[in-house]
Amino acid sequence: MIPGIRAIELITKAHNRSDFNCGKPQLNDYLKTQARYRNKKDITRIFVAVSDDNSNRIVGYYGLTSTSIATSELSDKMIKGLPRYPITCALLARLAVDVSFHNKGLGGVLLAHAWRNVLEVSKKLAIKSMIVDAKDQEAKTFYLHHGFIQLTSGPMRLALSIDDIRKFFR
Numbered sequence: 001m002i003p004g005i006r007a008i009e010l011i012t013k014a015h016n017r018s019d020f021n022c023g024k025p026q027l028n029d030y031l032k033t034q035a036r037y038r039n040k041k042d043i044t045r046i047f048v049a050v051s052d053d054n055s056n057r058i059v060g061y062y063g064l065t066s067t068s069i070a071t072s073e074l075s076d077k078m079i080k081g082l083p084r085y086p087i088t089c090a091l092l093a094r095l096a097v098d099v100s101f102h103n104k105g106l107g108g109v110l111l112a113h114a115w116r117n118v119l120e121v122s123k124k125l126a127i128k129s130m131i132v133d134a135k136d137q138e139a140k141t142f143y144l145h146h147g148f149i150q151l152t153s154g155p156m157r158l159a160l161s162i163d164d165i166r167k168f169f170r
């Protein structure tokens with residue numbers, strides 16, 4: 001674990017969200033106004049990284065839910081051997097780190113935590129890839145750096161196959 005982090009765990013009422021600032025207002029607001037409700041209603045599972053200073057302060061988070069992609073979103077190489085109906089995937093709904101923890105490895109640790117969760121789920125329910133819709137070019141660069149590739153349906157829609165996620169933990 002990264003120094004200064006107590007745990008990565010499911011969001012609860014006990015977590016302090018009010019001071020979270022990742023530098024992107026949209027992602028701050030989501031954590032403060034929607035994340036807990038979305039988790040409670042089984043829409044998006046929200047995992048938070050919590051500071052170890054006894055404040056229960058959230059210093060990073062990500063959201064996971066499911067989605068499906070049409071085979072038309074895939075390149076000819078990726079489409080090979082797949083049925084022509086929509087394919088079940090995991091969606092990394094959001095990922096953000098508080099500015100006080102930027103460039104300390106927490107973004108990578110949260111991403112690996114999400115991969116581990118998806119891998120576990122995929123043992124009981126087949127999941128072809130993890131999908132992410134990058135919010136801007138900076139986010140896209142972060143995901144490309146971590147092995148995601150661009151889908152054919154748009155410049156900001158990226159995917160990482162479950163095979164690549166498996167290889168990461170081998």
Ligand SMILES: CC(C)(COP(=O)(O)OP(=O)(O)OC[C@H]1O[C@@H](n2cnc3c(N)ncnc32)[C@H](O)[C@@H]1OP(=O)(O)O)[C@@H](O)C(=O)NCCC(=O)NCCS
Pocket residue numbers: 022023024027094095096097098101102103104105106107108109134135138139141142143145
């Ligand atoms: C993008 C973000 C999550 C990165 O978190 P972080 O904790 O600072 O990143 P890390 O320190 O874990 O970096 C992990 C790796 O990614 C690289 N990286 C970090 N930010 C990057 C970026 N913007 N572009 C490319 N690579 C990046 C690091 O160099 C590091 O590489 P290495 O493992 O090869 O050394 C964080 O900057 C953030 O919250 N930004 C605002 C919200 C956002 O844009 N979220 C993403 C899209 S929804």
